[in-house]
Amino acid sequence: MDFGLSEEQVLLTDSVSRLLTECAPLERTRRFAERLEPRADDVWRALVDQGVPGLVIDETQGGSGLGLLDAALVAEVLGRHVAPVPFVASCVLAPHALAHAGSPAQQNEWLPRLASGERVVGVAQSEHCGAREDAGVTAHGGRLEGRALFVLDFEADAYLVASRDGALHLVSADAAGLERTPLVTIDRSRRVGELRFTAVPADTLPGSADGHVLAELIARGRVMHAADTLGAAQHMLDQAVAYAGTREQFGRKIASFQAVKHLCADMASQLEPCRALLWYAAYAQDALPDEAALYACHAKAHLAEVGSFVARTATEVHGGMGFTDLLGLHYWFKRIGLNRQLLGSPERAREDAARLQGL
Amino acid sequence: MDLSFDPRYERFRAELRAFLDTHGHEAPRGAVDLRASATLAWQKRLLAAGYAGRTIPREYGGYGAAPDILEARIIAEEFASAQVFAGLAGQGIKMLIPTLLRFGTEEQRQRFIRPTLEGEMIWCQGYSEPNAGSDLASLRTRAVLDGDHWVVNGQKIWTSTAHLADWMFCLVRTEPEAPKHKGISFLLFPMTTPGIEIRPLTTMTGDASFNEVFFTDVRVPRDSMIGGRGDGWKVANTLLGFERGMLGDPNVTLMRFNALVELMKHETVDGRRLIDSPVYRERLMKIQGRMLALRANDLRLLSAGLNDKPAPLAGLVVKLVGTELRHELEALAIDALGELGVLYRGSPLLRDAGMWQQHYMYFLGLIIGGGTAQIQKNIIAERGLGMPREPQLA
Numbered sequence: 001m002d003f004g005l006s007e008e009q010v011l012l013t014d015s016v017s018r019l020l021t022e023c024a025p026l027e028r029t030r031r032f033a034e035r036l037e038p039r040a041d042d043v044w045r046a047l048v049d050q051g052v053p054g055l056v057i058d059e060t061q062g063g064s065g066l067g068l069l070d071a072a073l074v075a076e077v078l079g080r081h082v083a084p085v086p087f088v089a090s091c092v093l094a095p096h097a098l099a100h101a102g103s104p105a106q107q108n109e110w111l112p113r114l115a116s117g118e119r120v121v122g123v124a125q126s127e128h129c130g131a132r133e134d135a136g137v138t139a140h141g142g143r144l145e146g147r148a149l150f151v152l153d154f155e156a157d158a159y160l161v162a163s164r165d166g167a168l169h170l171v172s173a174d175a176a177g178l179e180r181t182p183l184v185t186i187d188r189s190r191r192v193g194e195l196r197f198t199a200v201p202a203d204t205l206p207g208s209a210d211g212h213v214l215a216e217l218i219a220r221g222r223v224m225h226a227a228d229t230l231g232a233a234q235h236m237l238d239q240a241v242a243y244a245g246t247r248e249q250f251g252r253k254i255a256s257f258q259a260v261k262h263l264c265a266d267m268a269s270q271l272e273p274c275r276a277l278l279w280y281a282a283y284a285q286d287a288l289p290d291e292a293a294l295y296a297c298h299a300k301a302h303l304a305e306v307g308s309f310v311a312r313t314a315t316e317v318h319g320g321m322g323f324t325d326l327l328g329l330h331y332w333f334k335r336i337g338l339n340r341q342l343l344g345s346p347e348r349a350r351e352d353a354a355r356l357q358g359l
Numbered sequence: 360m361d362l363s364f365d366p367r368y369e370r371f372r373a374e375l376r377a378f379l380d381t382h383g384h385e386a387p388r389g390a391v392d393l394r395a396s397a398t399l400a401w402q403k404r405l406l407a408a409g410y411a412g413r414t415i416p417r418e419y420g421g422y423g424a425a426p427d428i429l430e431a432r433i434i435a436e437e438f439a440s441a442q443v444f445a446g447l448a449g450q451g452i453k454m455l456i457p458t459l460l461r462f463g464t465e466e467q468r469q470r471f472i473r474p475t476l477e478g479e480m481i482w483c484q485g486y487s488e489p490n491a492g493s494d495l496a497s498l499r500t501r502a503v504l505d506g507d508h509w510v511v512n513g514q515k516i517w518t519s520t521a522h523l524a525d526w527m528f529c530l531v532r533t534e535p536e537a538p539k540h541k542g543i544s545f546l547l548f549p550m551t552t553p554g555i556e557i558r559p560l561t562t563m564t565g566d567a568s569f570n571e572v573f574f575t576d577v578r579v580p581r582d583s584m585i586g587g588r589g590d591g592w593k594v595a596n597t598l599l600g601f602e603r604g605m606l607g608d609p610n611v612t613l614m615r616f617n618a619l620v621e622l623m624k625h626e627t628v629d630g631r632r633l634i635d636s637p638v639y640r641e642r643l644m645k646i647q648g649r650m651l652a653l654r655a656n657d658l659r660l661l662s663a664g665l666n667d668k669p670a671p672l673a674g675l676v677v678k679l680v681g682t683e684l685r686h687e688l689e690a691l692a693i694d695a696l697g698e699l700g701v702l703y704r705g706s707p708l709l710r711d712a713g714m715w716q717q718h719y720m721y722f723l724g725l726i727i728g729g730g731t732a733q734i735q736k737n738i739i740a741e742r743g744l745g746m747p748r749e750p751q752l753a
Contacts, residue, residue: 001428002361003655003662004670009360069360241744256747258737264744265736269676276655276673283360295651302648350644351637359620359634359643 003279005073013073019046020081026328032084033188033331038155040084044117047085054115057095061111068092068220072227072282079231079339082189082331086153088224089123090114093152093217094160097123097168100216101207106170110158121170122156124148124195125217128166129344137197139163139204144171144197150342152221154182154193161195161202166211169202176200187338189331216285218343219296223282225339226299229307230271230278232332232339236314237267239329243318263313270306277302297353301346307336362429362658372433378408379441386444389712393447393481393523402447402478410434411446412476415456420473428661435610439617445610449520451475451482453605455528458598462586471526471547483521483550485529485572486595488514493734495530496539496592500574502531502546504581509533509546511554511577517728521557521570524550528598534589543591548579564720565704599730604660604674606729607681609653612688615718616650619643619692622710626696633695642691649684653677672743679735682725689719 005013023046032040047053056071057063071092078087095114098107113119126149127135137146148161159171171178179196207213241264244255254260281299284292311333315322322329340346387398405411406422413430415421424430438445456475459468474480491498500513511531521527526549534542550557554577559567586594623633623643633639656673663670692715693700704713726732740746 001662002666003428003658004360004666004668006360241746244746252750253747256749258733258749261740261746262733262736264746265679265739268672268739268744269680269736272672272676273652273656273680276657276659277652279360280651280655280658283362287363298644298648298651301644302652305645305648347641350641350648353644353647354640359640 003276005279009070009073012070013077016047016050016052016074016077017080019050020077020083022046024081024083024085026082026331029082029084029189029331030328036182036184036188037084038191039086043083044085048117052087053091053117056092057111057115058099061107062115063095063111067283067287068223068285069279069282072223072278075224075227076231076234076278079228079332079335080235082232082335084189086120086122086156086191088221088228089151089153089160090120090156092224093123093125093221094121096220097160097205097208097213097217101168101205101213103206106203106205110170119158120153120156122151122153122159122193123162123217123221124151124159125162125214125221126150126152126343127164128162128214129218130348137161137163139165139167139169139202142202142204144169144200144202146197148195148197150183150192151195152192152342154180154191159195160205161197162214162217166208166214168205168208168214168217170205171195171197171200171202175202185334185338187331187334189335190338192338192342215293219293220285221343222296222300222349223278223285225342226274226303227278227282229303229336229339230274232335233267233271233274233303233307233310233314236310236329236332236336237264237271240264240267240314240317243321247319260317263317267310267313271310274299274303274306294353294356297349297356300344301349301353304340304346304349308340311336368429368433371430372437375410375433375437376441378410379437379443383441383443388444389714391444393449393478393520398447399478401444402476405446406476410438412452415460415472415476419468420476426661426665428658428665431661432658435613439610439614442614442618445614447478448605448608448611449481450484450602451480451526454484454598454601455482457601458528458585458594461597462590462594467547467585480526481520481524483518483524483527483570483572485515485518485527487517489516493731495595496543498530498532498543500529500531501535502533502544502579504533505578507581508578509581509583511546511548511574511579513574515572515574516569517560518557518570518572519568519728521550521572522559522567526550527572528585530591530595533591537589540592541589543595544588545585545591545594546579547583547585548577552577552579554578562720562724564717564724566717568721600674602729603678603735606678606725607653607683607685609650609657609677609681612650612681612685613654615685615688616647618711619646619688622692622715623695626699626710628697636695639691639695642694646684646688646691649680650688653681653684672739675735675739675743678729679732679739682722683732686719686722686726689715689722693719 024043054063055066059065098110135147135149137144157173161169177198177200182193244260247254281295284295321327386401409422412421413424414426417423488498502509502511529546530543532542533544554575556573558571560569561567626633702709
């Protein structure tokens with residue numbers, strides 16, 4: 001019995017973190033963001049060399065066969081570094097859907113290419129966590145019609161699209177009738193976008209008809225966004241503590257003022273229990289099916305609340321500097337802001353939590 | 360990470376459910392009378408079955424089981440779900456016993472642990488003084504050696520259960536010349552020792568659960584001390600670490616949460632169940648999210664102790680966050696009950712014997728007691744985050 005990380009998991013997060021420190025410092029994310037580069041290929045290749053895209057893909061398909069907790073730990077590191085790479089859709093959700101609902105042919109075509117990082121697959125499912133405007137996709141006779149918003153890992157070679165009935169379909173990015181529009185959000189470290197479908201030919205995942213795999217994707221996606229927020233918020237807290245330890249006013253380090261210390265203690269006391277919540281929620285997705293969906297809702301909602309609190313408070317501890325573009329703290333603030341809304345706002349996730357318990 | 364529920368745990372849970380079905384009705388209900396024979400009988404039954412004192416060695420009156428985080432979790436869940444009193448959890452059991460296991464002599468363990476576990480020996484904690492609250496280390500109650508005895512003079516305050524207690528563990532100044540943290544020792548003595556006077560303090564709940572305790576030439580045998588002369592601050596801090604884990608214990612919060620869900624399912628406003636109000640349900644779910652975070656944090660702490668993966672920050676935050684959560688949980692019940700929520704003892708319409716109001720107020724006390732929220736934040740910032748202390752005034 002053990003509730004904690006294994007040595008391998010600690011090594012994994014350390015090595016991905018070291019890699020990102022080298023190849024994706026803030027200046028790299030800033031360049032990606034300011035120039036609206038579609039992909040940061042150098043960063044992506046470095047992650048590919050570490051095997052990150054194949055983390056949860058079976059070893060027989062060229063991956064490492066690890067679990068969702070391992071993926072969540074990597075998501076946390078990506079959040080901590082505001083890394084400008086696809087991950088949640090292409091490395092976690094699409095592989096899960098293919099492995100559990102794909103035909104052998106679909107699996108053989110896609111899983112090895114996802115594991116090798118040769119292909120990126122975006123995921124369009126946000127309508128199932130609250131459809132905005134007239135968004136929604138219908139499937140008919142192997143073709144898709146409609147519109148999908150907030151597609152994750154948008155700069156992709158193909159998309160996994162959830163239709164209104166909960167089934168999942170693969171669509172090539174260059175398919176006839178598919179119109180792609182990037183959506184510019186506050187968080188320019190990741191790409192999301194809109195897809196419009198006009199009789200777009202689609203390859204349906206045969207095991208997806210009853211919608212249960214889509215439900216798993218939503219739960220897993222929520223855990224991943226929560227993990228990303230945990231990493232980003234931890235970075236902001238660390239930065240706030242470090243800044244307060246160097247900044248002097250009234251002849252003392254501001255870290256020695258209780259007013260500042262208490263802000264940092266408030267952040268730490270909210271954030272630290274989130275770490276265990278996230279571990280439990282991620283582990284539950286693979287090992288505790290009865291609790292998986294409920295914990296995904298609560299991890300998503302609770303991390304969203306704590307993340308927003310830390311984002312705001314850590315910015316305040318930095319004083320006026322926190323508000324500047326120069327310091328760049330806002331990249332983490334905005335990362336947390338986007339995570340909060342994706343796949344269901346905290347209110348939506350809590351509503352789902354209540355429903356799951358029959359309340 | 361390995362929480363695999365192998366069949367052994369399913370059996371453990373089934374046995375516990377059967378135990379609760381058979382014996383649950385024997386447990387005391389509502390406000391527990393620590394001296395009642397039914398309370399003591401229930402405690403003995405729990406000890407014998409291994410649902411209390413589970414990991415305390417057998418030679419000291421415990422059950423002697425190896426620590427197991429899943430068993431601990433199952434015990435907490437099942438008692439919470441059955442709404443059955445899970446056993447005595449006072450300062451003696453939750454704070455002194457672990458301290459004795461760490462710092463006590465063999466003779467002290469043999470003498471004190473068993474009767475404490477069985478509820479025959481109730482303890483109170485002599486820490487705070489009128490002028491040593493947040494600045495506890497400036498305490499002035501002194502003990503002077505006279506032959507084979509310490510002679511104690513001074514005063515303690517906020518002493519919970521002193522009026523019920525058989526014994527006190529008490530911080531006294533034995534080395535007046537030493538720096539303030541180095542001059543303190545940790546004494547144990549019976550409350551029947553001549554020279555002790557107890558005056559109850561009635562709190563906002565209406566209960567006299569706190570006391571002032573006065574010492575006039577109280578003679579305590581020289582060896583009735585945990586740790587050596589001047590080691591008291593170290594022992595006291597270890598014990599306060601256990602206290603931080605006890606106040607705001609998420610397993611107790613779970614029991615209250617389950618009671619709150621039941622309340623919201625049964626009480627109505629305008630003929631509609633409270634649970635069907637989206638506003639109250641949203642507040643309930645927010646509280647559940649925070650509670651699940653603290654429950655997972657608790658698993659991490661249990662595991663940290665067993666598997667040598669220290670998580671110091673995770674332990675430091677429990678009291679601060681856990682007491683705040685309890686206060687807000689009780690507040691939600693009161694808000695959801697509306698006017699019914701402000702009724703108190705004596706009203707015929709009172710719900711659950713006034714427990715929601717009583718806990719709501721009591722937990723405000725616990726936000727202050729055991730080191731105020733502000734002191735907790737200093738500790739979290741300084742020990743947890745490595746931030747500097749406030750400069751001392753010259």
